[in-house]
Amino acid sequence: DVKVTQSSRYLVKRTGEKVFLECVQDMDHENMFWYRQDPGLGLRLIYFSYDVKMKEKGDIPEGYSVSREKKERFSLILESASTNQTSMYLCASHPLIRDTNEKLFFGSGTQLSVL
Amino acid sequence: AQSVTQLGSHVSVSEGALVLLRCNYSSSVPPYLFWYVQYPNQGLQLLLKYTSAATLVKGINGFEAEFKKSETSFHLTKPSAHMSDAAEYFCAVSDPGRGSQGNLIFGKGTKLSVKP
Numbered sequence: 520d521v522k523v524t525q526s527s528r529y530l531v532k533r534t535g536e537k538v539f540l541e542c543v544q545d546m547d548h549e550n551m552f553w554y555r556q557d558p559g560l561g562l563r564l565i566y567f568s569y570d571v572k573m574k575e576k577g578d579i580p581e582g583y584s585v586s587r588e589k590k591e592r593f594s595l596i597l598e599s600a601s602t603n604q605t606s607m608y609l610c611a612s613h614p615l616i617r618d619t620n621e622k623l624f625f626g627s628g629t630q631l632s633v634l
Numbered sequence: 635a636q637s638v639t640q641l642g643s644h645v646s647v648s649e650g651a652l653v654l655l656r657c658n659y660s661s662s663v664p665p666y667l668f669w670y671v672q673y674p675n676q677g678l679q680l681l682l683k684y685t686s687a688a689t690l691v692k693g694i695n696g697f698e699a700e701f702k703k704s705e706t707s708f709h710l711t712k713p714s715a716h717m718s719d720a721a722e723y724f725c726a727v728s729d730p731g732r733g734s735q736g737n738l739i740f741g742k743g744t745k746l747s748v749k750p
Contacts, residue, residue, distance in 0.1 A: 523677070552737075554740075559643060559742060559743075560742060561640075561724060561740045561741055561742035561743045562678075562724065562740040563740075564737070567737065609677055609678070611677075611678075622668070622680040622683065623670075623678070623680075623738065625677035625678045625679065626677050627675070627676055627677045628675075628676075628677050
């Protein structure tokens, strides 16, 4: 069965800390995504990557960076966590195929609280 | 730019009643449309998708959606709600203009409650 694994289900950090959120997929997918989910706002794309070492900004990249050193792993980095980054973070992957009707595979999410 | 509007952030129905969750999209090209469901404490999973093969799309768990181009709508329905349908539902449209396959624009979500 296909799997997208996010390393932590819950995370509590302090303001100013550097935070790493890890995501691993076992499907050999080229594309990986980081979304942020907030009540009433739905899912908003932070960054995505379509290949190793390649990254593209999504709709809300400010305050975040990403790393993709290996195909299966896509990390989201909060350089200096702030309270407004308290949120649910969802990782997803997608195969690189011509037809864009293939579905996204999501991880279970990481609920990050920044105090 | 593509966009998705879900009407109603919360919908409450009685068990056995019809479920109707509304989604309207804007797209300059024929879209691919999706409905995802998120159960409590879980990630999103695909319910169904529209790919232009048929306007009435059947998904998992008895859900279906009808693509109506004239109304730019893709509403989700289920004839008879079950308690286990309580979840948050997201409509999404593909956005090939954003460079990478799989780039979706999501609606803000509709939380479905089912009363016994």
